[in-house]
Structures are given as C-alpha cells and as structure tokens.
Amino acid sequence: MVPLGHYLILSAILFATGTIGVFLRRNVITVLLSIEVMLNAVNLAFIAFGRTRGAVDGQVIMFFVVTVAAAEAAIGLALVIALFRHRESLNPDVFTSLKW
Amino acid sequence: MLLLIPLLPFLGFLVNHAFGRRLSKPAAGGVACGAMFGAFVAAAWSVWSLLQMPPDARGIVQEAAPWLESGALSVPFTLRLDPLAAVMVLVVTFVGFLIHVYSTAYMHEERGSEYARYFAYLNLFAAFMLVLVLGANFPVMFIGWEGVGLCSYLLIGFWFTKQSASDAGKKAFVVNRIGDFGFLLGMFVVWSQFGSLDFQEVARQAGQLPPEATFGAISLATLLLFVGATGKSAQIPLYVWLPDAMEGPTPVSALIHAATMVTAGVYMIGRNAVLFSHAPDTMAIVAGVGVATALMAGTIGLVQNDIKRVLAYSTVSQLGLMFVAMGVGAFAAGIFHLYTHAFFKALLFLGSGAVIHALAGEQDIRRMGGLRRDLPVTYWTFLIGSLAIAGVPLLSGFFSKDEILWKTFSGGHTVVWAVAVVASLLTATYMFRLVFLTFHGRRMTHADHGDPSWSPGSSDQGPHGGPGGHLHDAPPAMAIVLVLLAVGSVGAGYVGVPAVLGGSNRIEHFLEPSFRAPGVEHGAEASESPAEARAEMVLGREATGEGGLAHSGEGGHAAPASEGAHDDHATELGLMAFSSGIALAGIGIAAYFFLRRKAAADRVAARFAGAHRVLLNKYYVDELYDAAIVQPIKRTSERALWRVFDAGVIDGAVNGAGSFVNGASAILRRLQTGSMRAYALSVFVGVVLILGYYVWR
Numbered sequence: 001m002v003p004l005g006h007y008l009i010l011s012a013i014l015f016a017t018g019t020i021g022v023f024l025r026r027n028v029i030t031v032l033l034s035i036e037v038m039l040n041a042v043n044l045a046f047i048a049f050g051r052t053r054g055a056v057d058g059q060v061i062m063f064f065v066v067t068v069a070a071a072e073a074a075i076g077l078a079l080v081i082a083l084f085r086h087r088e089s090l091n092p093d094v095f096t097s098l099k100w
Numbered sequence: 101m102l103l104l105i106p107l108l109p110f111l112g113f114l115v116n117h118a119f120g121r122r123l124s125k126p127a128a129g130g131v132a133c134g135a136m137f138g139a140f141v142a143a144a145w146s147v148w149s150l151l152q153m154p155p156d157a158r159g160i161v162q163e164a165a166p167w168l169e170s171g172a173l174s175v176p177f178t179l180r181l182d183p184l185a186a187v188m189v190l191v192v193t194f195v196g197f198l199i200h201v202y203s204t205a206y207m208h209e210e211r212g213s214e215y216a217r218y219f220a221y222l223n224l225f226a227a228f229m230l231v232l233v234l235g236a237n238f239p240v241m242f243i244g245w246e247g248v249g250l251c252s253y254l255l256i257g258f259w260f261t262k263q264s265a266s267d268a269g270k271k272a273f274v275v276n277r278i279g280d281f282g283f284l285l286g287m288f289v290v291w292s293q294f295g296s297l298d299f300q301e302v303a304r305q306a307g308q309l310p311p312e313a314t315f316g317a318i319s320l321a322t323l324l325l326f327v328g329a330t331g332k333s334a335q336i337p338l339y340v341w342l343p344d345a346m347e348g349p350t351p352v353s354a355l356i357h358a359a360t361m362v363t364a365g366v367y368m369i370g371r372n373a374v375l376f377s378h379a380p381d382t383m384a385i386v387a388g389v390g391v392a393t394a395l396m397a398g399t400i401g402l403v404q405n406d407i408k409r410v411l412a413y414s415t416v417s418q419l420g421l422m423f424v425a426m427g428v429g430a431f432a433a434g435i436f437h438l439y440t441h442a443f444f445k446a447l448l449f450l451g452s453g454a455v456i457h458a459l460a461g462e463q464d465i466r467r468m469g470g471l472r473r474d475l476p477v478t479y480w481t482f483l484i485g486s487l488a489i490a491g492v493p494l495l496s497g498f499f500s501k502d503e504i505l506w507k508t509f510s511g512g513h514t515v516v517w518a519v520a521v522v523a524s525l526l527t528a529t530y531m532f533r534l535v536f537l538t539f540h541g542r543r544m545t546h547a548d549h550g551d552p553s554w555s556p557g558s559s560d561q562g563p564h565g566g567p568g569g570h571l572h573d574a575p576p577a578m579a580i581v582l583v584l585l586a587v588g589s590v591g592a593g594y595v596g597v598p599a600v601l602g603g604s605n606r607i608e609h610f611l612e613p614s615f616r617a618p619g620v621e622h623g624a625e626a627s628e629s630p631a632e633a634r635a636e637m638v639l640g641r642e643a644t645g646e647g648g649l650a651h652s653g654e655g656g657h658a659a660p661a662s663e664g665a666h667d668d669h670a671t672e673l674g675l676m677a678f679s680s681g682i683a684l685a686g687i688g689i690a691a692y693f694f695l696r697r698k699a700a701a702d703r704v705a706a707r708f709a710g711a712h713r714v715l716l717n718k719y720y721v722d723e724l725y726d727a728a729i730v731q732p733i734k735r736t737s738e739r740a741l742w743r744v745f746d747a748g749v750i751d752g753a754v755n756g757a758g759s760f761v762n763g764a765s766a767i768l769r770r771l772q773t774g775s776m777r778a779y780a781l782s783v784f785v786g787v788v789l790i791l792g793y794y795v796w797r
Contacts, residue, residue: 022780092776099774 007048014041028083028090032076039069101146102162102179105189106230108138112223120216128212129204132219136200136226140193143230147186156613158183161236168239175297180236184370184614187435187607188233188363191442195359196226198581202450203351205577206457218258222355225251229360233367238287238297241368245283245332248361249276255356256348268344275341279331283368286324290375293317300618303374307617311378322375322382326389329365334416335393335423340722342416346408350453353408358415358445363438366422373431373615387427387508391519394420396719398526402533403705403715406463407452410534414489415445417523421504424520430507431615432608436596437500439607443592444488444497447585448531451482454574454582455538465534470543474571479539481582486535488589490528491683493676496593498683502676503598503605509675510668521682528686536694600672 014037021034043062050058080090087094112135120128150158160181168175181189200222207218225248232244250273257269291297294305312318329335334342345357356362369376369386376383394417401413418441425434456463458475472479488495491502501524508517574582595610597603693701705712714720 019784023777023784095776096774099769099772 004048004052008045011041011045011048014038014044017041026091026093028080028092029077031092032073032080035076036069036073039065101142101149102160102181102234103164104142105139105146105193105234106179106227108135108142109223109230110227111135113220113227116216116220116223120220121213123212123216125208125212125215126204128216128219129200132223133197133200133204135223136193136197139226139230140190140197143189143193146181147190150181150183150186155609158613172295173291173297175237175239177240178236178298179231179234179240180299181234182614183610183612184367184435185233187439187611188367189230191439192226192229192233192360195442195446195585196229196355198584199351199355199359199446199450202354202453202578202581203349205575206351206453207349218255218349221251221254221258222352225255225356225361229364232364237299238290241371242280242283242287245328245364245368246280248356248364249273249280249332252276252345252356252361255352256345258348258352262347265347268341268347272341272345275338276331279328279338279365282324282327282331284328286321286326286328289317289321289324293321299371303372303617306375306378309378311380313380315381316379318375319379319381322372322379323385325368325372325375326365326382326386329368329423330389331365332368333362333365333419333423335365335389335420336396339393339397339416340725343409343412343718346406346412350408350449350456353412354446354449354453357412358449359442362415362419363422363442366419366426366434366438369423369426370431370435370615374617376426377429377615383427383429385427387424387513387516390420390423390425390427391516391523392420393417394424394523395519395526398523398530400715400718401530402526403712405466407455407465407468407534407538408449408463410465410530411445411448411452414448414527414531417527418445418489421501421520421523424508424516425504428508428511428513428516430504430511432611433500433503433507435611436607437497437504440488440496440500440589440592443585443588444485444495447481447485447582447589448489450578450582450585451478451485454478454578455482457578458571458573465537468538469541470539471571472539475539475573477573477579477582481586482539483535484586485589486531490531490687491524491679492687493680493683496589496591498680499593499596499598502679503596505679506598506672506675510671521679524679525682525686525689528683529690532687532690533694536690540695541698598672600669600676 018034018036018038018041021037022031025031025034043065046058046062046065048058050056083095084090112132115131116123116128123131146160150160153159161178162180163176163178165177167177200219203218203222207215210218228244228247228251230244232241232248235241235244253269253273253276256272257266260266260269287297290302294302296302296305306318309318327338331338342357342362346353348357376386397413397416397420401410401417404410404413418437422434422437422441425431425437455468455471455475455478458471458478459468462468484495488497491498505517505520505524508520573579594603596605596607598605693704717723
C-alpha cells in the first residue's frame with residue numbers, strides 16, 4: 001500500500017502546479033483549468049486521508065467539491081464567453097476596468 | 101363618579117376631534133355643550149353627596165388606576181373631592197358650560213371643521229382643568245397643569261394664520277413652561293422632604309412641624325411652587341403672556357384667561373395651604389408679589405385702549421388680590437374671591453365679546469361709544485359685572501374683595517392693605533372708564549374704519565365679517581349666558597356674607613377643612629399641641645382675636661373673645677364702608693373724566709405725558725424682557741451656539757469624520773487595481789501568511 005506521504009506530496013505538486021498556472025497563464029480558460037487542477041489536488045488529499053483513517057468522510061467531501069467545481073466551471077465558462085464578446089480577448093490583464 | 105367629571109369633556113374632545121369635520125355645526129356644538137353639562141351634573145351630584153357628610157370629614161376619594169410605581173415612589177391616579185375642590189369643580193363646570201353655550205353663537209361664522217376643532221380644544225381644556233382640580237397628588241395635578249397650558253396655547257393660537265395670534269400662543273406656552281419648571285422643582289423638593297406626593301399626606305406631615313423661622317426646605321419648596329403659580333396665574337414676573345393671550349377668541353379669554361385656568365395657581369396654593377403656612381417667608385413673598393401685581397396691572401389697565409386688554413389687566417390685578425389673600429393666610433377669602441371673580445370676569449369678557457361681535461371685530465374702545473341703546477342686554481349685564489368687580493356693596497365682588505381686605509388689615513399687614521385698597525380704587529376706575537367709553541357718550545360710526553390709524557392687526561380676527569352698518573345685540577345663546585352670569589355676579593357672594601353683616605360666612609366654614617392638616621382636630625383641643633396652635637395661627641389668623649368668626653364657629657372661643665369682638669366689628673364695618681366708598685370714588689373718578697369732561701382726561705394725560713406713555717407701553721416690561729432675556733438668548737444661540745458650537749464643533753466633527761475617511765481612502769483605493777491576478781495573489785499570500793503563522797507559531 002502506497003503510504004500517505006506519497007499521496008500528499010503528489011497533491012502538493014498538483015496544487016503548486018495549479019497555483020502557478022493561475023498566476024502565470026495569460027488565458028482565462030487556462031486559469032480556469034488551473035483552478036480545476038488545484039481543486040483536484042485537494043480532492044486527492046481528502047481521499048488519501050480518508051483511506052488512511054478508514055473513514056468515508058474524505059470521499060463524501062470529494063463529491064461535494066466535484067459538484068461545486070462543476071458549477072464553478074459552468075459559471076466560469078459563461079463569464080469567459082461574456083468577457084470575450086465584450087473585449088475580443090481572453091487575457092485577464094485586459095479586464096481591469098472594475099476598480100476605483 | 102368622580103372620574104366621570106373629567107372624562108365626559110374628554111370624550112367630547114375625542115368625538116369632536118375624530119369626527120368633527122363630518123359633524124354639522126349644531127351637532128359639534130351640541131356634543132361639546134352636552135359633555136360639559138354632563139360634567140356639571142356629575143360634579144353637582146358629587147358635591148351633593150359631599151355635603152351629606154359631616155363637616156369635618158368631607159372628602160370623596162376615587163383611585164382610578166395605579167400609575168407610577170418605582171421603589172419608594174408610588175403615585176396612583178387618584179381623584180379627591182374635598183370642599184376646596186368642590187368649589188372649583190362647580191365653578192369650572194358651570195361657567196365652562198355657559199361659555200360653551202355662548203361659543204356656539206360666537207364662533208358661528210367659523211367653517212365647520214374649524215368650529216369642531218374649537219370645541220374639541222375647549223372640551224379638552226375643561227377635561228384637563230378638572231383633572232387639575234380633582235388631582236389628589238402633585239403629579240396628577242401636574243397632568244392637568246400642563247394640559248391646560250397646552251390647551252391655552254392651542255386656543256390662543258386658534259387663528260394661527262394670523263402672525264400675532266400664533267406669536268401670542270407661543271409666548272403663553274414658553275412663559276408657562278418657565279413657571280412649570282418651578283412647579284416641577286418644587287415637587288422634587290416636596291418629595292425629598294416628605295417622601296410623599298399626596299396632598300393630604302404632605303399636609304399631615306407638614307402639620308406636625310413647627311413653622312419655619314428661617315428659610316428652609318419648606319420655604320424653598322413653596323417658593324418654587326409659587327414660581328409655578330406666577331406662571332399659570334399671571335403674576336409678576338411671569339404675567340406678560342396674559343394680555344397677549346387676548347389674541348384668542350373672546351370666549352376662550354373668558355373661560356381660560358379669566359375664570360378658570362389662571363386661577364390654578366391660587367388654587368394650588370390653597371391646596372397646599374398647610375405647607376405654605378409653614379413657610380412665613382414664602383407667604384410674605386406671595387403677598388408682596390400679589391399686591392405689586394395688583395397695583396401694576398391696575399395702573400396699566402387704566403390707559404389701555406383695547407377692550408379685551410383692559411379686562412386682561414383687570415384679571416391680572418384681581419389675581420394679584422387673590423394672592424394677597426393667600427399670602428396673608430386668608431385662604432378661604434382668596435378662594436372666595438376666585439369663585440366670585442369667575443362669574444363677573446367671565447361675564448365681562450363675554451360682554452366684551454358681544455360688543456366685538458356686534459361691531460364686526462372692533463376692539464378699540466376709542467372707536468366705540470353710545471352702544472347703550474343698541475345693545476341693551478350687553479350693556480346692562482356688563483354694567484352689573486363692572487359694579488361687581490368694582491366692589492359696590494351687595495354684589496358678589498364686594499363680599500369677597502372686602503373679605504380679603506379685612507383679613508389683610510386684621511392680620512396686621514397694613515402696607516399691603518393700603519396698596520390693595522389703591523388697587524381696588526384703580527379697579528373701579530378703569531372698569532367704569534371701559535363702561536363709559538364703550539356704552540355711553542357719542543356714537544362712533546363705522547366710517548371711522550377709513551381712518552388711516554385703524555389697522556386690521558389691532559382689531560379682532562376677521563371671522564365676524566358681518567354687515568358693518570347694522571348693530572345687533574347678542575343673539576339668544578349669548579344673551580341667555582350673559583343674563584345667567586349676571587345673576588351669578590349678583591348672587592354668588594351671598595354664600596360668604598361676613599358675620600358682621602349678619603351672615604355666617606358659610607363658604608369659609610365649608611372650605612375650612614381643606615386648609616387644615618388632616619387628622620388635626622379643630623378648636624380648643626388643638627391648642628394643646630403648641631406646633632399645631634402656631635400652625636393654626638398662621639393658617640387662618642382666626643385666633644388673633646377675631647370675634648366675627650368665633651361667635652359662629654366653635655363655641656370655645658366665643659366667651660373670652662366677646663369683649664374684643666365688638667371693637668373688631670366696628671373696625672370691620674368701618675373698613676367695609678371705607679372700601680365701598682373707595683369703589684364709589686373710583687366710579688366717580690371714571691364718571692368725571694370719561695363721561696362729563698372728556699377733555700380733562702386728555703389734559704391729565706398730557707400733563708403727565710411721560711407717565712402716560714410708560715403706562716401705555718405697559719412699563720416697557722415686554723421690551724425689558726426682550727432686551728434682558730430674549731435678545732441675549734437669541735444672540736447667544738446665534739453667535740455662540742449656532743455659529744461656533746453647532747457649525748464649528750458638531751458639524752466640524754461630522755464633516756471631519758467624513759473628510760478623514762475620504763482622505764484615507766484616496767490612498768487606500770490604490771490597492772484596488774482591478775487586475776484579477778493581483779487579487780488572487782493577495783489572497784494566496786494571505787492564506788500562506790495565516791497558515792505560516794499557525795505552523796511556525
């Protein structure tokens with residue numbers, strides 16, 4: 001059986017990858033994908049903990065997260081489409097007009 | 101039953117206030133008059149059952165509801181009818197009812213909703229006045245006290261679209277508030293001193309103390325209460341509102357500013373007779389203020405030209421006399437005068453109202469004259485009222501005024517007595533000046549209205565814009581009331597015929613128990629306790645060898661006093677003749693100057709032009725108050741409170757808070773870049789920092 005530490009290391013790597021993606025990519029869709037990666041990194045950690053402790057809680061929470069992620073993806077993509085129609089661009093740095 | 105007395109007018113107020121604009125005029129007036137009549141019947145019934153009780157234990161108490169309960173303080177809403185309250189209740193309901201009836205005719209030209217509003221206020225006033233009179237403790241009395249002040253304001257400013265009327269209403273309210281403040285403070289002192297606010301309880305406790313030789317707590321309490329009385333009863337220094345109150349409708353002047361409300365101060369002192377008689381210093385002040393007011397108002401009344409203002413100053417002057425009576429300890433005499441005064445002063449005001457009504461709003465007596473033939477009912481009733489107030493023998497004013505003068509004299513207050521005599525001479529003079537200028541002499545035509553000196557502002561409010569040329573005497577509703585009040589002015593005094601004239605001064609004996617501490621036996625036994633004996637002496641000064649009372653009173657005094665009684669009778673008769681002479685002399689003076697030789701009056705006025713001007717301007721008291729109090733307050737308010745404190749400190753603090761936030765945000769808002777990734781970074785850094793804190797703590 002793979003020890004818990006390996007799962008957590010993988011999860012951390014995934015999470016870091018997603019975070020870097022969120023900060024560095026210049027495409028809103030990629031940013032959304034990176035967020036999905038981050039969420040799944042967390043899911044992985046939940047399941048790993050649940051399995052180690054022999055409880056189903058981790059899996060239950062994982063399902064919640066997947067559901068929320070699906071909703072997030074739907075709204076996020078809708079926003080992306082609206083933004084694209086507005087500005088003909090997917091670069092998040094273009095959308096800075098919502099400020100003082 | 102007692103509760104019904106104030107409740108009926110209050111119900112009348114509710115009906116007229118809620119549905120008045122939908123009621124027809126006769127219905128609105130009928131409701132108001134009916135409510136007052138009901139109150140009168142209830143009052144008469146209550147007084148009748150009071151009379152069935154033994155003389156020394158007369159009192160009906162009704163605890164209507166618990167009211168204030170807080171720690172040691174317990175103030176139930178209690179009404180108590182005792183002889184003193186009985187006199188007041190009958191006067192208020194009877195005269196009040198008559199004035200309601202009179203008003204149905206006088207106010208007839210008002211619009212329907214105004215008419216109902218008028219009667220609603222009038223009924224509300226009556227309800228509050230009856231609460232004031234029947235209240236068994238200070239706070240309940242204070243409800244009425246404040247309530248009548250409110251109604252006074254509403255009714256003086258009834259024609260509020262007129263600037264002077266609305267100003268007069270405000271003036272009355274503000275001046276009254278000053279007095280009320282004194283009353284409140286007095287109430288606090290009483291509470292801290294006696295731990296009770298019930299009149300009888302306070303009187304009982306005060307009755308066990310010796311009179312204060314020096315200025316102490318009781319003197320302070322009574323003095324503060326007296327400040328309240330000067331406000332309500334228009335005495336120096338707070339009398340200034342009453343003459344201006346004549347801006348209200350004339351029946352209001354008659355009801356509130358002559359017959360009932362202004363007597364509240366006198367009544368309050370009578371109600372606290374035991375307390376006041378334990379504070380000789382306050383008593384001296386009361387008498388001094390009273391006599392000074394009587395003289396001052398009398399002299400002003402001598403030269404005023406507005407028919408209602410003359411009567412207003414006459415009211416102030418008569419109230420001064422009542423305070424003299426209170427101040428010398430002749431409480432019964434003061435209340436007696438209050439009672440007779442209610443009749444003849446209401447009569448005089450209503451008579452003047454009839455004149456004003458007939459002359460379509462004219463109030464200046466210089467434009468009247470010769471009305472005797474056109475207004476016979478008004479003339480004769482007005483004449484009777486004037487005779488009564490002047491103190492002509494055998495009319496009501498004679499008995500009561502003479503009683504006051506006699507008590508003052510026999511109490512040893514010779515200076516006060518002398519000034520009071522001068523004041524009553526003035527009374528006779530200015531009243532008959534009014535009669536002669538209004539009803540006698542040459543008829544002034546209404547063409548005078550073209551006179552440039554005539555200004556609408558100086559006359560009554562325009563509602564009586566009837567046809568100018570035709571003079572009509574009082575309509576039936578007014579005439580009946582005038583006649584009834586005239587009968588009252590003649591007959592009211594006969595309940596208090598002094599012993600020296602073969603009467604037994606029944607009203608004094610009737611009122612007597614109200615001025616004694618409850619539980620203190622009257623008569624010889626009382627003198628066993630020195631404190632009570634002393635209280636008794638200050639109280640009525642019956643003990644000072646005055647045989648007139650003794651022979652009809654408790655038998656114990658009669659035998660030893662009979663020797664001195666003879667002399668006293670002679671003195672009293674002498675004084676009586678003297679004051680009758682004074683009254684007739686006053687009438688004579690008026691007749692000489694204003695009937696026979698009008699030029700002489702002008703000559704005298706010209707000779708003493710300075711004095712005349714001072715009197716005409718009412719001693720410049722209004723101007724003095726304006727300069728000494730009103731303007732400084734206005735200036736302080738404007739310069740310091742408004743421009744510095746309000747605009748500077750308060751607005752400054754508020755605006756400062758605003759501009760501080762504004763300035764700080766100008767810097768902080770730079771953080772909001774609008775860049776999504778910057779936000780994400782800050783969230784990330786925040787999470788890392790928080791987590792880091794917990795991990796490496």
